[in-house]
Amino acid sequence: MNILEKSLRILEEYPLCDHCLGRQFALLGHNLENDERGQAIKLALTLEAHKLTFSKDREGVKNLKILATNGFSETAAEILRKMRKRVSSKDLPEKCFLCKHKFKNLDWLAKKALKELEVYEYTSFLVGIELPVAVEEREDEFKSKFDVSHGENMRNEFGRVIGKKIAEYSGKTADYKKPEVVVLVNPFTEEIRLQINPLFIAGYYKKLVRGIPQSKWFCSNCRGKGCEKCNWTGKTYSESVEELIAKPTLDATGGAKASLHASGREDIDARMLGKGRPFVIEVTKPKKRFIDLKKLEKNVNAYAEGKVEISNLQLADKSFVRKLKKAESSQKEYNVIMEFKDKITSEALNLLKEKLTNVIVKQKTPMRVLHRRADLTREKYIYEVKVKKLAPKKAEMKIRCQGGLYVKELVTGDEGRTTPSVSEILQNKAKPIKLDVLNVIMVN
Ligand SMILES: [Zn+2]
Ligand SMILES: [Zn+2]
CATH class of the missing domain: 3.30.70.2510 (Alpha-Beta Plaits)
Known part of the structure; x- marks a missing residue:
C-alpha cells in the first residue's frame, strides 16, 4: 500500500492532526518536520479526491469529507462548500486521536519552560518528555494496527520540537550527554519540572x-x-x-x-x-x-x-x-613526629630507614576505626622513608607510600595488627604526636 492509500485508510478510522499523521512516515524524507509531512500528505489526498469528483463523484466527495473531518483539512472543507456539499457538524471530531491536539501547545510550553529557567545560568539543556502510559499504549496499538514501519514515536517528536524551540528562543545548545539542565515536560498535563544538574x-x-x-x-x-x-x-x-x-x-x-x-x-x-x-x-x-x-x-x-x-x-x-x-590509592607523602619510650640512637634510625623502604606493610583494620570499618588485612607499599632525630626520644619520619596506609599504626604497631612497624623494628614503643599529609600525588 502506498503512502497516500495508507494515510486515507488511517484517516477513515481516526482523526489525526498534521503532526500525528506525518509522524507515521517520519523516517521518509530529510529536513522535514512531521507536521510538514502530514500537511503534504493531506494536501495530495485532497487534490486526488477533488479530481475524483469530476469522474466518480461519490467516492471523491466521500474522501473529501474524510479529509475535512478526520483530517482537519481546511482545503477539503472549502472544496465541499463550493460544491454545496454539507458536512454535518456531528461528524466533526474534536481532537486528534493520538495527541489530543497537544502539539498545538508546544510553543506556549516552551515559553513556559524558559520562564522557569530564567533564574538559572546554563549553556546546555536537554528536554525530557513525560507521557501518560495510556497515551503511549494507544500509539503502540495504533502503529501495529496500521503496520507503521517508517514512523517515530510521539515522545521523540515532542522532545525534538520543544528542544528546537527552547534552543531558538534562548540561544542555548541541546546536549544529550552532559546537559546542565533537564527540562521535563508533560505535554498532556502541561506540567514542567526542571532538573538542575550539579x-x-x-x-x-x-x-x-x-x-x-x-x-x-x-x-x-x-x-x-x-x-x-x-x-x-x-x-x-x-x-x-x-x-x-x-x-x-x-x-x-x-x-x-x-x-x-x-x-x-x-x-x-x-x-x-x-x-x-x-x-x-x-x-x-x-x-x-x-x-x-x-x-x-x-x-x-x-x-x-x-x-x-x-x-x-x-x-x-x-x-x-x-x-x-x-x-585515593595512588601515592601519598606524610610527615610524622614520633615520641619513643626509650632513648633512640642514630643506628636505630638507620635501621628504621632500611627496614621501611621498599617494603609491604600488612595492616589489619586499626582498632580505632574497627567500630565503623570491616576487619580486613590490607597490604600497602612504602616507597621510601626518611628519618631525622629531633631529641633523645623524638624523631621525625617522612614517608612516601601507597595511599590508604594507616600511618599512626605504622608507628605504634597497633598491638601487632600492623607489621612491620616502628615500635616492632626498634623494640621501642613509639607513638605519633604530630601527623601531616604532605602531598597527594594524583595520577591521571
Ligand atoms: Zn496529533
Ligand atoms: Zn547532638
Missing part, C-alpha cells in the same frame, strides 16, 4: 591547622537533629574543611547544597600540607554557573581564616569525582 568545581585544599575534620561531622548522639550533647548544633565539630569551602561556594553559586569529594582524607588531628589534596565540591541546584573562580578562591581563603586554603580552582564534571576516588 556544578563541579575542582581544586586543591590545604588544612593548615589540626582539629578539623574533612567533612561535616554529625553528632553521634542526635545524628544531626541537635541535642544537649552537641549544644544544639547537630555537629561534633563546629567546622570542617567541607563547610569552610561550602559556605562561600554557595554564596557564589546560589546552590542548595555543596558537598566535598576528595581523594582520601587526613585524620582530624593531621594537617594537609604541600600542594594540598585534590578535591571536588559538588554544588546541587546552582543558580549561577558562570562564576569567577579566582574570586571564589579568594573568598574561601578569606572565610577560612588560614585554617584551610584552596588553590587551582577549575570547573570539572562528574567523571572527575570518580577519578578522585580512584586516586
Whole structure:
C-alpha cells in the first residue's frame, strides 16, 4: 500500500492532526518536520479526491469529507462548500486521536519552560518528555494496527520540537550527554519540572591547622537533629574543611547544597600540607554557573581564616569525582613526629630507614576505626622513608607510600595488627604526636 492509500485508510478510522499523521512516515524524507509531512500528505489526498469528483463523484466527495473531518483539512472543507456539499457538524471530531491536539501547545510550553529557567545560568539543556502510559499504549496499538514501519514515536517528536524551540528562543545548545539542565515536560498535563544538574568545581585544599575534620561531622548522639550533647548544633565539630569551602561556594553559586569529594582524607588531628589534596565540591541546584573562580578562591581563603586554603580552582564534571576516588590509592607523602619510650640512637634510625623502604606493610583494620570499618588485612607499599632525630626520644619520619596506609599504626604497631612497624623494628614503643599529609600525588 502506498503512502497516500495508507494515510486515507488511517484517516477513515481516526482523526489525526498534521503532526500525528506525518509522524507515521517520519523516517521518509530529510529536513522535514512531521507536521510538514502530514500537511503534504493531506494536501495530495485532497487534490486526488477533488479530481475524483469530476469522474466518480461519490467516492471523491466521500474522501473529501474524510479529509475535512478526520483530517482537519481546511482545503477539503472549502472544496465541499463550493460544491454545496454539507458536512454535518456531528461528524466533526474534536481532537486528534493520538495527541489530543497537544502539539498545538508546544510553543506556549516552551515559553513556559524558559520562564522557569530564567533564574538559572546554563549553556546546555536537554528536554525530557513525560507521557501518560495510556497515551503511549494507544500509539503502540495504533502503529501495529496500521503496520507503521517508517514512523517515530510521539515522545521523540515532542522532545525534538520543544528542544528546537527552547534552543531558538534562548540561544542555548541541546546536549544529550552532559546537559546542565533537564527540562521535563508533560505535554498532556502541561506540567514542567526542571532538573538542575550539579556544578563541579575542582581544586586543591590545604588544612593548615589540626582539629578539623574533612567533612561535616554529625553528632553521634542526635545524628544531626541537635541535642544537649552537641549544644544544639547537630555537629561534633563546629567546622570542617567541607563547610569552610561550602559556605562561600554557595554564596557564589546560589546552590542548595555543596558537598566535598576528595581523594582520601587526613585524620582530624593531621594537617594537609604541600600542594594540598585534590578535591571536588559538588554544588546541587546552582543558580549561577558562570562564576569567577579566582574570586571564589579568594573568598574561601578569606572565610577560612588560614585554617584551610584552596588553590587551582577549575570547573570539572562528574567523571572527575570518580577519578578522585580512584586516586585515593595512588601515592601519598606524610610527615610524622614520633615520641619513643626509650632513648633512640642514630643506628636505630638507620635501621628504621632500611627496614621501611621498599617494603609491604600488612595492616589489619586499626582498632580505632574497627567500630565503623570491616576487619580486613590490607597490604600497602612504602616507597621510601626518611628519618631525622629531633631529641633523645623524638624523631621525625617522612614517608612516601601507597595511599590508604594507616600511618599512626605504622608507628605504634597497633598491638601487632600492623607489621612491620616502628615500635616492632626498634623494640621501642613509639607513638605519633604530630601527623601531616604532605602531598597527594594524583595520577591521571
Ligand atoms: Zn496529533
Ligand atoms: Zn547532638
